[in-house]
Amino acid sequence: MASTVVSVNNLTKKFPAPGSGEEFTVLDSISLDVEAGNFASIVGPSGCGKSTLLNIIAGIETHESGSLKVFPKAGTSNSAAHIGYVFQSPRLLNWLTVKDNIQFALEAQNIPRERWHELVTKYLEMVGLGGQERNYPLNLSGGMQQRVAITRALAIEPDVLLMDEPFSHLDEITARKMRLDLMEILQRAKTTILFVTHDLREAVFLSDQIYMMNTKPARIFKRVRIDVPRPRKPEDPRLFDLEKDLVREFFSELEAQGYK
Ligand SMILES: Nc1ncnc2c1ncn2[C@@H]1O[C@H](COP(=O)(O)OP(=O)(O)O)[C@@H](O)[C@H]1O
Ligand SMILES: [Mg+2]
Numbered sequence: 594m595a596s597t598v599v600s601v602n603n604l605t606k607k608f609p610a611p612g613s614g615e616e617f618t619v620l621d622s623i624s625l626d627v628e629a630g631n632f633a634s635i636v637g638p639s640g641c642g643k644s645t646l647l648n649i650i651a652g653i654e655t656h657e658s659g660s661l662k663v664f665p666k667a668g669t670s671n672s673a674a675h676i677g678y679v680f681q682s683p684r685l686l687n688w689l690t691v692k693d694n695i696q697f698a699l700e701a702q703n704i705p706r707e708r709w710h711e712l713v714t715k716y717l718e719m720v721g722l723g724g725q726e727r728n729y730p731l732n733l734s735g736g737m738q739q740r741v742a743i744t745r746a747l748a749i750e751p752d753v754l755l756m757d758e759p760f761s762h763l764d765e766i767t768a769r770k771m772r773l774d775l776m777e778i779l780q781r782a783k784t785t786i787l788f789v790t791h792d793l794r795e796a797v798f799l800s801d802q803i804y805m806m807n808t809k810p811a812r813i814f815k816r817v818r819i820d821v822p823r824p825r826k827p828e829d830p831r832l833f834d835l836e837k838d839l840v841r842e843f844f845s846e847l848e849a850q851g852y853k
Contacts, residue, residue: 599626599662603659607657621811627786629785633786635788643789675702695744721774734767735763743775772827797832803839815842817839
């Protein structure tokens with residue numbers, strides 16, 4: 594039976610409105626679940642609150658009401674869940690080598706030093722960066738830097754990997770290759786993912802489950818399962834048809850909300 598890794602219930606978040614003493618509601622009664630081993634995506638327009646939601650799940654942003662829980666993997670002795678996070682930009686420490694960047698994260702998660710070498714080697718190999726241990730981030734292309742960021746997040750063997758529009762800063766050819774590679778990597782690493790994007794095509798291609806979010810305030814207005822079997826091809830007409838239907842639904846939802 595599938596177990597739940599992330600459970601968010603009726604979560605509401607407010608921010609102070611700029612220039613007034615008032616608050617505005619960013620996230621309104623958000624509920625979602627991510628099952629172990631699943632790839633779940635949240636899709637919504639820019640500025641709707643996707644990054645805010647991931648930050649709340651990562652524990653680096655507060656919320657007003659509702660609850661959330663991230664469960665540690667069954668069979669581990671960890672009392673708190675390990676959460677991996679990949680941001681839009683790689684956010685590497687440019688004065689440290691690739692290996693030291695990854696070890697920095699391992700140390701922060703209290704992973705025993707005797708496992709560092711094995712973990713760095715295994716996950717660099719998995720993302721296609723074997724042999725880059727001693728290189729520095731600024732010698733790498735944008736795509737390779739983002740692969741280091743993915744390695745850093747995978748190497749802590751997270752209970753859930755949060756990804757915030759991780760390919761949106763890359764050119765489309767690099768992004769496409771990264772999406773294909775990500776699918777393969779995740780099948781090997783068996784990681785549970787919560788992925789955020791404003792790109793429906795990307796979400797349909799990658800996901801088992803999509804949560805569609807509207808805006809101001811953001812609510813989840815639809816939850817869709819993508820049952821197209823894996824491995825998937827980006828040009829699969831079934832994916833294209835799903836994308837077309839979902840784009841249509843998005844427009845009518847946002848129009849009904851008066852979105853401009
Ligand atoms: N720290 C903050 N203080 C006040 N407002 C914020 C803060 N962070 C984000 N916001 C506002 O919350 C809304 C959602 O932002 P964000 O989560 O970054 O959206 P998304 O990631 O979907 O583009 C935006 O209107 C943004 O201006
Ligand atoms: Mg964002």
